[in-house]
Amino acid sequence: MFELSREHEAFRASVRDFAEKEIRPHVAEWDKAHHFPVDVVQKLGHLGLMGLTAPEEYGGSGGDFTSLCVAIEEIGRIDQALGITLEAAVGLGINPILTFGSDEQKQQWLPDLVSGQRLAGFGLTEPGAGSDAGATKTRAVLDNDEWVINGAKQFITNSGSEITSLVTVTARTGSREDGTAEISAIIVPSGTPGFLVEPVYDKLGWHISDTHPLTFEDCRVPAANLLGERGRGFAQFLAILDDGRVAIAALAVGLIQACLDECVRYANERQTMGGPIGRKQGVAFQIADIDVMLQASRGLTYRAAAMRDAMEAGESGAPSVKEFKHAAAVAKLYATESAVTATRIATQVFGGYGFMEEYPVTRFYRDARILTIGEGTSEVQRMLIARGLGLPVE
Template identity: 70%
Template sequence: MFELSEEHEDFRRVVREFAAERVAPHVAQWDEEHRFPVELVPEMGDLGLFGLVAPEEYGGAGGDFTSLCVAIEELGRVDQSVGITLSAGVGLGINPILTFGSTEQKERWLPDLVAGRALAAFGLTEPEAGSDAGATRTRARLDGDAWVVDGAKAFITNSGTSITSVVTVTARTGERPDGRPEISAVMVPSGTPGFTVEPAYRKLGWHASDTHGLSFDGVRVPAGNLLGERGRGFHQFLAILDDGRIAISALAVGLAQACLEACTEQARTRVAFGRPIGANQGVSFAVADLAVAVEAARLLTYKAAWLKDEHTAGRRSLAEVKQAAAIAKLHSSTAAVDATRVATQVFGGSGFIEEYPVARFYRDAKILEIGEGTSEVQRLVIARGLGLPVD
């Protein structure tokens, strides 16, 4: 369980080579220009990255979730923006359709998404409904043979690119017998009248990732664009988030690994007071502690990925996956943030200069403790999994 297969390691080498050749040389420019490298998406599609978990009938590889985590880790080790593009493209774009879509919906959307010819987005978060996702205010009413959607979404990844084809959004579609809102998932194709992609956010990090707010003003889509069962949208998206948390954990492992490698090299080669700074225990112990944190994060992440694959095969429970995903995401995101702080300190003044990757690492890290459920939400999920009487 704690050792990846030879096939996984071979695949890791393929993705690492791609990241070194096609991503690394351009990262600094993309980051400085805040530019989403749309031309890279079809290349990632050609490599099979978007189709790792999709069935062969839609152009995918029919592979396991662990392979996806390997790819995300390796891309995230070089650039977090490219890593989250893959993570969100598969976990939040493809997976809802793959898991809950009808045959017609799958046949319409998945081939282009799997091939990297298009991207899909996941519209859950709203300006006043973040961690409290059940407070969704976006509404969709059935008018004849169409859903009419009104509302707004916030912080949506891959939602405004030139190849974004569809956004699946949660919306109130009525009221449940207990008085709580009925929340369903509705697919809104890009370019639908009344669907507006707001200007890109000015973000602290992830500068080369595409992130927008969305607004819906009388947006009409066919009734057949309902994704899954009416009234089950909130539960569907919570299930998708469990997988997403493991993917974000893999992204965090990639970032922490990059920091470890940078710190180790700096500690070996940077000379102060006539000797490498790594000869000082203050530096060497910090790097050693970082190595421990990275190893623990990687093991927790791949344990969660393994449990996900075992659950898919019917050998493990969903509760086990949910708990492992929350634990991995909490630890790995914390480790990544800590790693960037250590790296910046080891690099000293150079770590505060944008010419050095550790400055970008520092900016990119914080969102890992927020996206796909904050660290506080992860602690709540873990506590519930332990049977504690938390609200």
């Protein structure tokens, strides 16, 4: 079984302490009010969590990817919505600019994002382009020294908060010789004329997270806002999603841990028929299943994170990109499906109370479902795994 280092476990303890003190006392109220706590999000930056993987020259700590996964797990153990806020801020907001941006773009945008004072969104999904992200219909036409963008994006995290500074979007910028679409990535600053942030979604879960549809109507940005190489936007975003799958797996691990904690506590406290319900095999065995899923999910997740760190460090014997992609898909599939199962078991253990909003397992149940959908559905993960095995799956 993969084990974290002492340093990672010490880091886990510090993040857990923050989450217990700054998030747990308020999370039920925020969830009920659909409140996005800007001050707490910025405190995540003050703690250094937004800049975990960014170089010191931009205000980051130059840490490893495993540390980011630990932080996401611990924040997600208390609240999944703030966990995804952190995951999206780093993985989808900072990483595209850090990985593909020019020196000028990095200097302009990264310091505020890394410090957590500002957020950035990642505009890939569209009304007709979800799992088939290559079907992007948003277009960007180069008019002299400006891109003119028209189209729409949906389900975009951290895209409309009061501290959002930009959204990076994919758009068709032309056609290739074979007739396929040329897709590029372009940085669109918040407040740009023609960039409309639609009202926040009324979601099943993740009530604290900031999520909006976006509309672009003759939105003009400088040609210099092209992120990376023209025509490589789709490939760039797919590379970003590989890391994101592992990060979502870490978020799922946090949720499974939360279910286990709540179930063990409740099964020892709840009295029925002369004793705690935890002595009943029908209850105890279900809780044991949660622990099995937790340990397996955590092992798969941190194995994939360690592979990512080994690749980044250029270690001898480091896995190939193909091996990492396979491990990321396996971790994402197993951990997120397990999280959905764990929340179902948890609400069952709590019985009627599991259906009442005053108990956290109800929020867990609502929050879990999106994990098997966002950043690649379970079906997409199975397709990637099958392809990795050499199967000719479409």
